[in-house]
Amino acid sequence: MAAPDPPPAPQRRGRPRSVAADRAILAATRAALVEVGWSRLTMSEIALRAGVAKTTLYRRWAAKSELVVDAVAVLFDELELPDRGCLRADVEGVVISFAALLRRPETKTALMAVLAESTTDRALRARIREAIVDRQKRLVLDGRSRAQQRGELPPDPPDPAETARVVDLIFDVIAGAVVHRSLVSDCPVDETWARQFATLLLEGLGAASTSARPQSEQAQPDTF
Amino acid sequence: MAAPDPPPAPQRRGRPRSVAADRAILAATRAALVEVGWSRLTMSEIALRAGVAKTTLYRRWAAKSELVVDAVAVLFDELELPDRGCLRADVEGVVISFAALLRRPETKTALMAVLAESTTDRALRARIREAIVDRQKRLVLDGRSRAQQRGELPPDPPDPAETARVVDLIFDVIAGAVVHRSLVSDCPVDETWARQFATLLLEGLGAASTSARPQSEQAQPDTF
Amino acid sequence: MAAPDPPPAPQRRGRPRSVAADRAILAATRAALVEVGWSRLTMSEIALRAGVAKTTLYRRWAAKSELVVDAVAVLFDELELPDRGCLRADVEGVVISFAALLRRPETKTALMAVLAESTTDRALRARIREAIVDRQKRLVLDGRSRAQQRGELPPDPPDPAETARVVDLIFDVIAGAVVHRSLVSDCPVDETWARQFATLLLEGLGAASTSARPQSEQAQPDTF
Amino acid sequence: MAAPDPPPAPQRRGRPRSVAADRAILAATRAALVEVGWSRLTMSEIALRAGVAKTTLYRRWAAKSELVVDAVAVLFDELELPDRGCLRADVEGVVISFAALLRRPETKTALMAVLAESTTDRALRARIREAIVDRQKRLVLDGRSRAQQRGELPPDPPDPAETARVVDLIFDVIAGAVVHRSLVSDCPVDETWARQFATLLLEGLGAASTSARPQSEQAQPDTF
DNA sequence: TCTTAATCGAGACGGTACGTCGGGTCTTCTG
DNA sequence: CAGAAGACCCGACGTACCGTCTCGATTAAGA
Numbered sequence: 015m016a017a018p019d020p021p022p023a024p025q026r027r028g029r030p031r032s033v034a035a036d037r038a039i040l041a042a043t044r045a046a047l048v049e050v051g052w053s054r055l056t057m058s059e060i061a062l063r064a065g066v067a068k069t070t071l072y073r074r075w076a077a078k079s080e081l082v083v084d085a086v087a088v089l090f091d092e093l094e095l096p097d098r099g100c101l102r103a104d105v106e107g108v109v110i111s112f113a114a115l116l117r118r119p120e121t122k123t124a125l126m127a128v129l130a131e132s133t134t135d136r137a138l139r140a141r142i143r144e145a146i147v148d149r150q151k152r153l154v155l156d157g158r159s160r161a162q163q164r165g166e167l168p169p170d171p172p173d174p175a176e177t178a179r180v181v182d183l184i185f186d187v188i189a190g191a192v193v194h195r196s197l198v199s200d201c202p203v204d205e206t207w208a209r210q211f212a213t214l215l216l217e218g219l220g221a222a223s224t225s226a227r228p229q230s231e232q233a234q235p236d237t238f
Numbered sequence: 239m240a241a242p243d244p245p246p247a248p249q250r251r252g253r254p255r256s257v258a259a260d261r262a263i264l265a266a267t268r269a270a271l272v273e274v275g276w277s278r279l280t281m282s283e284i285a286l287r288a289g290v291a292k293t294t295l296y297r298r299w300a301a302k303s304e305l306v307v308d309a310v311a312v313l314f315d316e317l318e319l320p321d322r323g324c325l326r327a328d329v330e331g332v333v334i335s336f337a338a339l340l341r342r343p344e345t346k347t348a349l350m351a352v353l354a355e356s357t358t359d360r361a362l363r364a365r366i367r368e369a370i371v372d373r374q375k376r377l378v379l380d381g382r383s384r385a386q387q388r389g390e391l392p393p394d395p396p397d398p399a400e401t402a403r404v405v406d407l408i409f410d411v412i413a414g415a416v417v418h419r420s421l422v423s424d425c426p427v428d429e430t431w432a433r434q435f436a437t438l439l440l441e442g443l444g445a446a447s448t449s450a451r452p453q454s455e456q457a458q459p460d461t462f
Numbered sequence: 463m464a465a466p467d468p469p470p471a472p473q474r475r476g477r478p479r480s481v482a483a484d485r486a487i488l489a490a491t492r493a494a495l496v497e498v499g500w501s502r503l504t505m506s507e508i509a510l511r512a513g514v515a516k517t518t519l520y521r522r523w524a525a526k527s528e529l530v531v532d533a534v535a536v537l538f539d540e541l542e543l544p545d546r547g548c549l550r551a552d553v554e555g556v557v558i559s560f561a562a563l564l565r566r567p568e569t570k571t572a573l574m575a576v577l578a579e580s581t582t583d584r585a586l587r588a589r590i591r592e593a594i595v596d597r598q599k600r601l602v603l604d605g606r607s608r609a610q611q612r613g614e615l616p617p618d619p620p621d622p623a624e625t626a627r628v629v630d631l632i633f634d635v636i637a638g639a640v641v642h643r644s645l646v647s648d649c650p651v652d653e654t655w656a657r658q659f660a661t662l663l664l665e666g667l668g669a670a671s672t673s674a675r676p677q678s679e680q681a682q683p684d685t686f
Numbered sequence: 687m688a689a690p691d692p693p694p695a696p697q698r699r700g701r702p703r704s705v706a707a708d709r710a711i712l713a714a715t716r717a718a719l720v721e722v723g724w725s726r727l728t729m730s731e732i733a734l735r736a737g738v739a740k741t742t743l744y745r746r747w748a749a750k751s752e753l754v755v756d757a758v759a760v761l762f763d764e765l766e767l768p769d770r771g772c773l774r775a776d777v778e779g780v781v782i783s784f785a786a787l788l789r790r791p792e793t794k795t796a797l798m799a800v801l802a803e804s805t806t807d808r809a810l811r812a813r814i815r816e817a818i819v820d821r822q823k824r825l826v827l828d829g830r831s832r833a834q835q836r837g838e839l840p841p842d843p844p845d846p847a848e849t850a851r852v853v854d855l856i857f858d859v860i861a862g863a864v865v866h867r868s869l870v871s872d873c874p875v876d877e878t879w880a881r882q883f884a885t886l887l888l889e890g891l892g893a894a895s896t897s898a899r900p901q902s903e904q905a906q907p908d909t910f
Numbered sequence: 911t912c913t914t915a916a917t918c919g920a921g922a923c924g925g926t927a928c929g930t931c932g933g934g935t936c937t938t939c940t941g
Numbered sequence: 942c943a944g945a946a947g948a949c950c951c952g953a954c955g956t957a958c959c960g961t962c963t964c965g966a967t968t969a970a971g972a
Contacts, residue, residue: 028916029968035918051358056958067919072960101443123357129422130350134275134343139424147422158447167447180447183434186419187411194414198353198371199406200363210407218442219325223382223391223404252947253937259949280927291950296929480944499806504932515945520934549891567806574802577870581795582723587872595870606895616896628895631882634867635859642862646801646819647854648811658855666890667773671830671839671852700921701963707923728953739924744955911972918967928957936949941942 031074038064039071043085047120052082052127079131079138086124087145089115095153101161102216106208108153109192113203116196126197147189154185187215255298262288263295267309271344276306276351303355303362310348311369313339319377325385326440330432332377333416337427340420350421371413378409411439486512487519491533495568500530500575527579527586534572535593537563543601549609553663554656556601557640561651564644574645595637602633635663703746710736711743715757719792724754724799751803751810758796759817761787767825773833774888778880780825781864785875788868798869819861826857859887 042063046055057078061068075081093115098107116122125146132139158181161167170177191211195203214222266287270279281302285292299305317339322331340346349370356363382405385391394401415435419427438446490511494503505526509516523529541563546555564570573594580587606629609615618625639659643651662670714736718727729750733740747753765787770779788794797818804811830853833839842849863883867875886894 027914027970029918029970031917053355053358057960058958065919067921068960069920069962070918073917078959119358123354126350126354126357130276130347130354133347133350133421134277142422143424167444171448179431179434182419182423182425183431183438183446184443186423187415187435187438189422190414190416190418191411192414194417195410197357198366198413199410200367201406207403207407210403211411214407214411214439214442216442216444218438218440218445219408220391220440221442222407224395250947251939251945253939253949255948281929282927285950289950291952292929293931293951294949297948483944500802501806505934506932509945513945515947516934517936517946518944521943526933571802571805574798574805578724578795578798578802581798581869582725582791590870591872615892619896627879627882630867630871630873631879631886631894632891634871635863635883635886637870638862638864638866639859640862641866643854643858645805646814646861647858648815649854655851655855658851659859662855662859662890663886664890664892666886666888666893667856668839668888669890670855672843698921699919699965701923703922729955730953733924737924739926740955741925741957742923745922913972914970916968916970918965920964920966921962922964923960923962925959925961926957927959929954931952931954933951933953934949935951936947938946938948939944940946941944 035064035066035070036074039066039074039081040085040088042066043081044089044120047082047085047124051119052123055082077138079128079135080141082124083128083138083141083145086121087149089118089121090146090150093150093153095156097160100164101157101166102212104157104160105188105212105215106205108157109188109203109208109211110205112189112192113196113208116193116203122197125193150189151181151185154181154188158184184215259288259290259294260298263290263298263305264309264312266290267305268313268344271306271309271348272342275343276347279306301355301362303352303359304365306348307352307362307365307369310345311373313342313345314370314374317374317377319380321384324388325381325390326436328381328384329412329436329439330429332381333412333427333432333435334429336413336416337420337432340417340427346421349417374413375405375409378405378412382408408439483512483514483518484522487514487522487529488533488536490514491529492537492568495530495533495572499567500571503530525586527576527583528589530572531576531586531589531593534569534576535597537566537569538594538598541598541601543604545608548612549605549614550660550664552605552608553636553660554653556605557636557651557656557659558653560637560640561644561656564641564651570645573641598637599629599633602629602636606632704742707736707738707742708746711738711746711753712757712760714738715753716761716792719754719757719796720790723791724795727754749803749810751800751807752813754796755800755810755813755817758793759821761790761793762818762822765822765825767828769832772836773829773838774884776829776832777860777884777887778877780829781860781875781880781883782877784861784864785868785880788865788875794869797865822861823853823857826853826860830856856887 039060042060043055046059046063050059055078057068057071060081061071071081075084093108093111095104095108098104116125128138128142132142158167162169171180192203195201195207201207210222263284266284267279270283270287274283279302281292281295284305285295295305299308317332317335319328319332322328340349352362352366356366382391386393395404416427419425419431425431434446487508490508491503494507494511498507503526505516505519508529509519519529523532541556541559543552543556546552564573576586576590580590606615610617619628640651643649643655649655658670711732714732715727718731718735722731727750729740729743732753733743743753747756765780765783767776767780770776788797800810800814804814830839834841843852864875867873867879873879882894
């Protein structure tokens with residue numbers, strides 16, 4: 015995430031780059047994103063807000079999208095997964111807090127924008143995965159191992175590749191569902207939806223298809 | 239989907255708008271999207287390809303994003319859900335064909351681009367939902383009613399709002415997972431992944447977490 | 463001046479052209495010229511003001527410049543040369559009234575605009591001469607024949623071509639000087655200037671170069 | 687004449703403006719004027735010919751008309767007044783050479799066009815006077831002082847304002863007559879016309895009205 | 911202490927696309 | 942048939958950003 019383009023020879027000659035400028039630029043990028051959105055976000059505007067020349071931006075980032083990736087990556091790292099006692103509660107918790115993050119204008123705008131750019135830019139795709147996406151798989155790993163310790167989930171299969179496949183699947187399902195609900199369907203991710211989604215995730219389509227509250231709350235304890 | 243901006247008084251004065259131009263513009267938009275992608279897609283280029291003046295574009299669509307929504311909406315309507323005999327097969331089928339659609343450059347690039355724009359544009363958000371997203375819920379409705387007829391899923395709950403909630407949930411989960419896997423995680427949606435995802439969807443996390451093939455294939459028959 | 467483009471077959475079939483439209487268009491053209499000037503004068507605006515469709519304009523005039531020529535030509539015909547008793551007074555009178563005409567925004571703007579257009583348009587040049595310029599030579603002819611009757615000027619030379627050359631020369635000098643003073647030098651054509659100009663015209667450079675008022679008023683009768 | 691818009695602080699920050707670009711733009715403007723005339727003269731075309739971006743044009747000149755004023759101003763500076771021995775010959779000479787200048791397509795087309803624009807633009811009017819018109823008064827001043835040294839004209843009156851009025855008058859008469867003859871009446875300014883005009887200017891209407899050649903040639907030496 | 915070299919700010923540069931405007935033509939329905 | 946309405950193609954407009962470049966002015970580290 016952190017370091018911009020090349021973390022170069024540990025000490026070059028000449029005037030060193032200003033670290034204050036780096037911070038100012040990233041903060042200015044976030045602020046500008048909130049106010050004007052991606053499509054009206056310009057390098058000149060960022061430079062102006064950061065009190066920095068355009069040259070300084072381009073010396074550090076090759077493109078607007080890379081700058082934005084770095085600027086918002088740190089926000090995603092704020093996600094946490096406190097232990098709520100059972101797998102269902104942990105799922106609901108992460109869904110709610112991820113949705114809250116996606117409600118912030120700078121995150122939702124930046125995320126979709128860089129993803130859009132990434133559809134035609136392999137390097138950017140990799141950078142996004144490194145700086146944003148893959149870092150959040152820690153949440154799945156944490157929740158899963160906790161649930162295994164509680165006996166809510168079976169232990170890892172012998173093949174580690176198989177484990178990775180499962181983790182990836184769960185991550186895509188949770189993140190995808192929340193993003194789609196929030197940004198595509200444009201509907202609120204509230205506690206009701208989180209509960210229903212957790213039921214689907216834990217028990218499958220049949221359980222989620224029956225009337226929601228009473229059964230699922232009964233079903234919850236005895237599922238595991 | 240079809241009609242652009244105002245579907246006005248059924249017979250206005252003056253020269254009527256050319257329907258041929260409409261068709262040519264949408265086709266040219268798709269063709270240009272394939273060749274140059276979203277970021278290099280220009281209104282002038284579209285007009286040139288369509289054999290149409292730029293003014294004609296702006297008379298019908300207020301922005302490039304709205305034009306692209308209409309241009310690609312029709313592609314999503316090509317999705318079908320042939321009856322494969324059981325719910326699991328239907329799920330796997332729709333996942334595979336949706337992923338195939340998302341591999342086409344004009345769809346993936348256009349979809350993400352307009353979604354990105356839509357994060358700061360309420361009207362565009364509504365247009366996307368109307369023209370693209372909500373129309374595909376038919377796939378969920380079809381598959382669900384088929385599964386109910388087969389006895390694979392319980393009948394609709396008495397409250398129709400509850401049914402709508404469930405349908406929306408399923409749609410967000412399937413569409414979100416496929417989009418996330420394809421465009422964010424940048425991994426292939428192949429038969430293996432589809433099978434694993436279907437297991438998760440039908441039986442929940444516990445089933446999906448155990449080693450994939452044998453158990454799930456055993457589990458499949460006894461679902462119904 | 464009078465008729466627009468083709469003074470056609472005295473009675474054609476079908477609906478005859480509206481003469482009211484003609485008048486409305488020319489009036490609208492003059493009004494629009496005053497308000498927005500030539501460069502911002504548009505055919506659409508004229509049509510709108512005249513309550514007429516653009517088609518109707520183009521059916522009658524081939525270009526904006528021709529329309530403007532016709533619209534302002536009538537204004538120049540208002541110039542008159544009342545008999546003020548002597549050649550000097552007649553010259554001063556015509557200078558003053560011509561300058562007054564050139565102060566009106568629609569005349570000065572229109573005249574210079576169509577002249578500018580005419581530098582690259584032979585047909586327009588002819589139309590301007592016919593409709594505006596040559597018609598005003600009557601002023602020179604009148605003043606000259608009056609002065610000849612008074613004995614202030616010698617009679618016409620035997621060769622009529624020679625007479626025409628002299629009339630053209632006088633016309634170019636008077637009209638040119640007033641236009642240049644008004645529109646190029648952008649200085650007022652007041653009584654002082656008119657008197658000085660008349661002295662130059664009647665008596666030549668030497669007389670005009672000496673101090674102005676007293677001498678020239680003495681000099682006037684005896685010419686030296 | 688020379689400098690474009692703001693002649694600012696003698697050393698500003700940032701990259702200085704390219705003087706080569708200035709020269710290239712003005713030359714390109716003249717060349718384009720010759721080829722396509724004023725009405726088809728576009729900023730893009732000028733920029734293209736000059737090898738310069740459109741932005742560079744707009745950074746220096748607010749409007750096409752101002753650019754053209756600067757571009758053609760230098761051509762008018764080429765006018766000279768060689769000493770031909772007597773006032774009459776000097777007048778005829780300047781008339782002929784001014785008419786030759788007005789026959790060049792770039793000058794006549796540009797001059798009339800910017801004058802037309804200037805009727806509704808006070809600033810442009812001032813710019814034209816500064817850059818083109820007033821600079822040519824030097825010709826009148828030169829010719830007049832030469833004639834005074836020769837004894838062909840009386841010395842300056844005591845009041846300098848009176849001198850200025852006379853110079854302005856003579857300038858308006860000569861320039862106005864030549865422009866009107868050339869561009870409005872659309873007739874050639876040849877030696878015959880020049881001689882006739884000089885007679886009018888030097889001796890007044892009466893002399894010019896009599897049959898031209900013999901008398902005026904006799905009159906020429908003994909007039910002063 | 912003096913180079914030396916890379917940074918900084920500012921802003922002009924060549925480009926590309928924008929969205930608008932006006933020109934003139936055409937196609938429709940209404941009088 | 943003329944007229945109004947207005948859509949059509951065309952091309953220029955002036956603006957906004959892009960990413961690069963040239964300036965003079967800083968700012969360290971190495972000589």
